[in-house]
Amino acid sequence: MNSWPLLRAVPALAVVSTVLLGGCQTVSEYIPQVDSLAVYKIDVNQGNYLSQDMVDKLKVGMTKPQVKVVLGTPLVTSAFRDNRWDHVYEFARQGRVREHRQFTVYFDQDKLARWEGDQMPESVVELNRLASDKALKGVPTDKDKTWLDRIKDIFKRDQ
Numbered sequence: 838m839n840s841w842p843l844l845r846a847v848p849a850l851a852v853v854s855t856v857l858l859g860g861c862q863t864v865s866e867y868i869p870q871v872d873s874l875a876v877y878k879i880d881v882n883q884g885n886y887l888s889q890d891m892v893d894k895l896k897v898g899m900t901k902p903q904v905k906v907v908l909g910t911p912l913v914t915s916a917f918r919d920n921r922w923d924h925v926y927e928f929a930r931q932g933r934v935r936e937h938r939q940f941t942v943y944f945d946q947d948k949l950a951r952w953e954g955d956q957m958p959e960s961v962v963e964l965n966r967l968a969s970d971k972a973l974k975g976v977p978t979d980k981d982k983t984w985l986d987r988i989k990d991i992f993k994r995d996q
């Protein structure tokens with residue numbers, strides 16, 4: 838049996854697979870476990886964690902101290918614009934930003950005039966309930982699955 842054609846196909850196959858894998862994605866997308874071999878990065882919560890029930894307590898006409906009691910001290914205040922407070926929240930896991938929210942309140946003559954920002958989670962109680970439900974079920978979401986689990990899922994769907 839002549840294995841010469843097979844040996845000639847191996848380098849071509851290696852080049853084609855390298856080009857396909859090097860397309861638009863990074864290695865960490867294809868093999869997320871590679872990140873675990875790098876330097877350990879801690880989970881970082883930065884800023885003001887706001888929930889929808891906190892935002893619901895806001896009322897037009899509240900004073901700055903009253904707003905500070907409800908939302909906490911703003912992360913960003915400007916000496917040039919003392920009529921605006923920015924509450925920013927960011928959560929990063931292993932160096933990647935997983936969650937980013939921004940909420941701004943505006944004052945007119947030191948009274949709350951309006952507010953705007955991203956959609957806030959319902960409440961801390963609701964988040965804790967959702968987290969416990971997820972932990973009790975033990976079923977990983979697509980984001981939590983490893984690349985090997987995703988490959989297994991492909992073959993399970995074909996059956």
